[in-house]
Structure formats: structure tokens, C-alpha cells
Amino acid sequence: MSLELFGTWLAALLTLCMFSFLYKDNPFYRFAxxxxxxxxxxxxxxxxxxxxxxxxxxxxxxxxxxxxxxNLRYLLPLFLGLFMLARLFPKVGWLSRWPIAFMxxxxxxxxxxxxxxxxxxxxxxxxxxxLDPAGQAWxxxxxxxxxxxxxxxxxxxxxxxxxxxxxTGGVARIGVVFLMVSFGASFGYTVMARxxxxxxxxxxxxxxxxxxx
Amino acid sequence: xxxxxxxxxxxxxxLTFLVCLSLCGLSNAQEASVSTLSVLTPxxxxxxxxxxxxxxxxxxxxxxxxxxxxxxxxxxAANLMEYRVLRAESPGGPFKLVKSVPxxxxxxxxxxxxxxxxxxxxVVIAAGASNETRSEIVGPIVSxxxxxxxxxxxxxxxxxxxxxxxxxxxxxARRGKDLFIRRISGLDALDEAVGRATEMxxxxxxxxxxxxxxxxxTIASINIxxxxxxxxxxxxxxxxxxxxxPVVMTVAQEVVREGYMAAGKPDAYREQxxxxxxxDQFAYVAAVDGIMVRDRPATNLYMGMFFAESLILAETGxxxxxxxxxxxxxxxxxxxxxxxCDYTLIGEELYAASAYLSRAPLLxxxxxxxxxxxxxxxxxxxxxxxxxxxxQPFFREIFETPLLFFK
Numbered sequence: 078m079s080l081e082l083f084g085t086w087l088a089a090l091l092t093l094c095m096f097s098f099l100y101k102d103n104p105f106y107r108f109a110x111x112x113x114x115x116x117x118x119x120x121x122x123x124x125x126x127x128x129x130x131x132x133x134x135x136x137x138x139x140x141x142x143x144x145x146x147x148n149l150r151y152l153l154p155l156f157l158g159l160f161m162l163a164r165l166f167p168k169v170g171w172l173s174r175w176p177i178a179f180m181x182x183x184x185x186x187x188x189x190x191x192x193x194x195x196x197x198x199x200x201x202x203x204x205x206x207x208l209d210p211a212g213q214a215w216x217x218x219x220x221x222x223x224x225x226x227x228x229x230x231x232x233x234x235x236x237x238x239x240x241x242x243x244x245t246g247g248v249a250r251i252g253v254v255f256l257m258v259s260f261g262a263s264f265g266y267t268v269m270a271r272x273x274x275x276x277x278x279x280x281x282x283x284x285x286x287x288x289x290x
Numbered sequence: 291x292x293x294x295x296x297x298x299x300x301x302x303x304x305l306t307f308l309v310c311l312s313l314c315g316l317s318n319a320q321e322a323s324v325s326t327l328s329v330l331t332p333x334x335x336x337x338x339x340x341x342x343x344x345x346x347x348x349x350x351x352x353x354x355x356x357x358x359x360x361x362x363x364x365x366x367a368a369n370l371m372e373y374r375v376l377r378a379e380s381p382g383g384p385f386k387l388v389k390s391v392p393x394x395x396x397x398x399x400x401x402x403x404x405x406x407x408x409x410x411x412x413v414v415i416a417a418g419a420s421n422e423t424r425s426e427i428v429g430p431i432v433s434x435x436x437x438x439x440x441x442x443x444x445x446x447x448x449x450x451x452x453x454x455x456x457x458x459x460x461x462x463a464r465r466g467k468d469l470f471i472r473r474i475s476g477l478d479a480l481d482e483a484v485g486r487a488t489e490m491x492x493x494x495x496x497x498x499x500x501x502x503x504x505x506x507x508t509i510a511s512i513n514i515x516x517x518x519x520x521x522x523x524x525x526x527x528x529x530x531x532x533x534x535x536p537v538v539m540t541v542a543q544e545v546v547r548e549g550y551m552a553a554g555k556p557d558a559y560r561e562q563x564x565x566x567x568x569x570d571q572f573a574y575v576a577a578v579d580g581i582m583v584r585d586r587p588a589t590n591l592y593m594g595m596f597f598a599e600s601l602i603l604a605e606t607g608x609x610x611x612x613x614x615x616x617x618x619x620x621x622x623x624x625x626x627x628x629x630x631c632d633y634t635l636i637g638e639e640l641y642a643a644s645a646y647l648s649r650a651p652l653l654x655x656x657x658x659x660x661x662x663x664x665x666x667x668x669x670x671x672x673x674x675x676x677x678x679x680x681x682q683p684f685f686r687e688i689f690e691t692p693l694l695f696f697k
Contacts (some may be wrong), residue, residue, distance in 0.1 A: 116577065117569070119572060161537070185509060194445050201667055232664050237638075271598075
């Protein structure tokens with residue numbers, strides 16, 4: 078049996094083990110699940126080391142000399158990384174809070190600018206559409222009107238400082254209708270994409286493994 | 291008279307000679323033709339008005355060039371193929387090619403190994419198939435970094451307004467002002483969900499999404515986890531939390547431990563219940579599905595950033611009969627959670643949840659400032675659309691090219 082054939086058989090049997098979950102939890106599924114989790118965890122450990130830690134940290138620390146003095150800055154992530162491991166030792170476990178604070182703070186700070194740019198300015202810019210019927214087709218006009226009403230009513234729905242009663246409640250309800258219609262469209266679209274994934278897997282079983290199609 | 295082999299040899303040699311002769315002739319004819327072409331095809335007219343300057347609003351390392359198209363380009367003449375930008379560090383050269391752009395292009399950005407602080411000289415070549423003409427040398431041009439990106443002035447002003455409002459509302463909340471937040475039904479159900487798990491003697495499963503701490507949804511999820519952990523500790527219910535990201539796991543362990551301590555039950559905390567599984571998407575899902583069917587949690591909470599696995603998780607949870615509450619800002623995954631969960635926090639509701647649960651001044655102030663930003667957005671949209679209706683595009687232009695307005 079060639080290696081390729083062995084791989085096909087193994088992949089097909091593990092696929093069937095995974096599909097067996099559709100019936101109920103069973104030893105075959107459990108075996109495939111544990112194998113999948115174990116192999117993937119090991120794979121990602123190696124991947125992160127060779128693709129993140131080594132090129133970004135170890136290689137740069139190895140280059141420290143009179144020409145690359147600025148590489149000393151890589152000592153900072155080294156220490157922050159070691160602090161993260163301090164959790165393994167209860168007496169100095171508090172040190173792990175420093176890298177966590179650094180990551181959360183820098184992550185949130187950087188995202189504020191991105192969010193303001195994409196979710197705020199771009200959103201406003203794209204929503205400023207002409208509602209003047211002159212010079213545009215009726216369906217373009219209707220499209221613009223739906224966009225305008227949908228965005229404003231959607232914003233009212235996500236306004237938390239006022240209860241959804243009276244006029245606010247009415248507008249928020251319109252916003253919910255817009256949200257649900259868009260979610261429905263998104264649902265159908267994504268389900269179609271998932272069905273194509275299933276077809277791909279079935280094709281593997283029927284064609285590559287059994288050769289019946 | 292030649293015999294047959296000799297005549298065959300003679301014919302072969304003659305034929306070979308003739309073929310060689312004809313090939314040489316053809317080759318010479320081709321050369322003559324090319325030579326005639328290069329003589330007949332005049333070189334393209336040179337580009338004029340070449341200007342070069344440091345690229346504005348960048349971090350250095352870029353020089354922008356503009357020029358007037360060659361007159362042959364405007365005429366669509368066939369003797370022009372492309373423009374070539376050559377660079378040197380002194381006017382005497384040597385000039386090296388740094389960029390080629392197709393004809394019809396009246397400018398280019400040179401970003402090829404441009405170092406800030408070094409003077410560069412440029413020549414633009416109008417190149418044809420067989421000949422070329424050079425522009426005058428321009429320079430010296432020095433690239434440098436700008437402190438402020440004026441193209442992003444809008445973002446700067448908005449960030450200042452947002453941070454100003456944030457500080458204002460945080461101070462108000464700290465002074466004890468009552469800041470109202472409307473009911474969020476998904477979070478009201480949280481007490482019921484935790485209580486149900488306690489009554490049934492089953493654990494609660496908390497899935498923090500499949501992203502890192504750099505994601506706002508994950509940060510919001512961790513804030514919600516803080517409130518959930520406190521409630522779980524009060525009820526003395528078991529909380530199971532499988533993690534996709536090791537750093538998120540580390541933070542989650544801290545947060546859950548603090549929740550138990552805040553509830554006065556630090557001994558009830560089990561660190562092994564907040565654990566790392568794998569960073570592979572579908573392996574993680576397989577493991578979480580396994581936990582759902584084996585440990586039978588009474589409540590499943592999915593809070594954070596989710597991808598294609600959302601429906602697999604929510605569907606398995608629904609099959610086990612658990613109460614399910616989800617929250618995400620992943621628009622593509624929200625439909626699946628809405629279809630398969632009892633309650634779903636949609637987008638911003640996820641961010642509001644932590645303030646709603648904890649009522650901490652910092653989070654309340656943040657939520658209030660977000661609400662005011664939404665009022666500004668709605669106001670800008672209504673004002674802009676009304677202005678457009680009356681044929682005034684100035685308001686839209688502020689968002690497209692802010693400098694035009696401020697100038």
C-alpha cells in the first residue's frame with residue numbers, strides 16, 4: 078500500500094469517525110476528536126515557535142552586536158514573555174499581569190483608531206446618499222431611502238441610554254426589522270457556502286476513496 | 291556520370307548549402323528590416339515639467355514624482371511604450387531604474403529602498419520599443435517622516451471628542467450620578483440561566499470565542515466573564531471554560547479567580563476548569579462539542595468573536611437542551627446564533643453587557659460616551675442627507691477630503 082493510498086484511507090476513516098457524531102457521542106468520535114485536538118495543539122506549538130518566536134525574537138536577539146544595538150529592544154518582549162510563564166510559580170505569578178496589561182491596553186488603544194476610521198467615518202460617508210428623485214432611477218432612490226432609514230433606525234436600536242418605549246421603541250423596532258432581514262439574507266448565503274463544503278467532503282469520500290463517481 | 295551514393299551526397303550538400311544561404315539571407319533581411327524600423331521610428335518626445343517632492347503625510351521612505359505626459363502619449367503614437375523612473379544619489383549618476391509605469395501615467399511614487407535624509411536625483415525616460423528620450427534631471431529631493439497625517443485629521447478630531455466624552459462620563463459616574471441603561475433581555479436571562487444550572491446540578495459552559503486579546507469582542511467577553519464568574523461563585527456552580535488562545539486562557543484564569551474571591555469563595559475556584567484546548571478552529575469545535583455531550587452543561591454562553599464554527603457549537607448545544615446565550619459582533623455569524631440560541635447579544639450589545647452587569651463607573655462612562663457618539667453619527671447622517679437633498683454636497687466633502695473644508 079502506497080503512502081498516498083494509506084493517507085486517503087486514514088482521512089476517509091477519520092472523516093467517518095467525525096460524521097458518526099451525527100448519530101450520537103461514541104468511541105470512534107472520541108478517538109478522532111482526541112487525535113485531532115492532540116495533533117493540532119502540537120502542530121500549532123511548533124508553528125508558533127518556528128514562525129513567531131524564532132524569526133521575531135530569537136533571531137533578532139542573536140544579532141545583537143555593535144552594528145545592531147537597537148536589537149536590544151527585543152529584550153522587552155523576551156522579559157514580558159518570561160513574565161507570562163511566571164504563572165507557573167505561585168510566588169511570582171503576579172508578574173504575568175504586566176504582559177497581559179500591555180497586550181490588552183495596546184490592543185484596545187490601536188483598535189480605537191481603526192474603529193473610528195472604519196465604523197464611524199466610513200459609515201457616515203457611505204450613508205450620505207442623495208434622496209432627491211431628480212436625476213436618478215426610482216430603484217436607486219428606493220435603495221438610498223432604505224439605506225438611510227435602515228442605518229438611522231439601526232442606530233436607535235443600539236442606543237442604550239433610553240428605554241425602547243414610545244417613539245424610540247417604534248423606530249428601534251424598525252431597526253430590528255432591518256437587522257433581521259439582513260441576517261436572514263446572510264444566513265441563506267452562508268448556508269449555501271457550508272453546503273458546498275459538505276459536497277467537497279462527500280466528493281472526497283465518493284471519488285478519492287471509493288472511486289464510485 | 292556519378293553513381294547513386296555520390297549523387298545523393300552531392301544533392302544533400304547542395305541542399306544544405308542552399309538552406310544555409312537562404313537562412314543567412316533571411317536573417318540579413320530581418321536585420322535590415324529592424325535597422326530600417328529603428329531609423330524610420332523616431333524616438334518618443336520627452337516628458338516635461340518633471341517635479342519630485344517628499345510624499346506627504348507618510349512615515350518617510352517615499353518620494354512622489356509628477357510629470358507632463360510626452361506629446362506622443364497624448365497622440366497615442368506607437369513609438370512610446372512606457373515611462374521609466376531612474377534615481378541617483380548625485381546629479382552625475384549613475385542613475386538606476388527604480389520604477390516603470392505604463393504610458394498614460396503622469397506620476398509615480400518611488401518607495402524602492404528610499405532612505406529618509408538622503409538627497410536623491412531623478413530622471414524620467416519616455417521609452418519606445420527601440421529608443422528612448424530622457425527628461426531633465428530633478429533634485430535634490432529628501433524624504434522625511436511627518437509627525438501628523440493631515441489626511442486623517444477627521445480621525446484625530448473624532449478621537450479627541452470621543453476621549454473627551456469618555457472622561458466626562460467616567461467622572462460623572464464616579465461622582466455617583468445615576469447613568470441609565472435600558473434593559474438588555476439576553477443579560478436579564480443570565481441570572482435565570484445560572485440558577486437553572488445550579489438547580490439541575492450541572493455545569494455552565496463559557497466559550498470566549500476564537501480570537502485573541504487584540505480583538506475588542508474578546509475584551510468585551512472577558513469583561514462579561516468577570517460578572518458571570520461572580521454569579522457562578524455565589525451559586526457555587528461549576529464553570530467550564532475551554533480556550534482557543536493561550537493568552538486569553540491566562541487572562542480568563544485571573545478573571546475567574548477574582549470573581550470567586552469577590553464572591554467570598556476563593557476555595558471554590560478550580561483552575562483546571564479554565565483550560566487550553568488547541569488553536570486549531572475545528573479541532574477546538576470537536577473538543578467543545580465533546581464537552582457538551584459528555585458533561586451536559588445546563589447553560590452555554592458564547593461570548594466573543596466567532597467564525598465558521600458558530601452554528602456547529604450552537605446546534606450541538608441546542609441538541610443537548612441547554613439554555614444558550616450568545617453575543618458577538620461578527621455580523622456573518624449572528625444569524626446562526628439567533629437561529630440556534632435562546633438569547634443573542636447583537637453587536638454593540640456585547641460591548642454594553644459588561645457595563646450592564648457590573649455597573650462599574652469606568653464601563654458605564656464608556657457606554658455613555660459610545661451612545662453620544664451614536665447621536666453624533668445619526669445627526670451627521672441626517673444633516674448630510676438633508677444637505678444633499680437641497681443640492682449642497684459640502685457636508686459629504688468634509689468626510690472625503692477634510693483639508694478642503696478646513697482650508
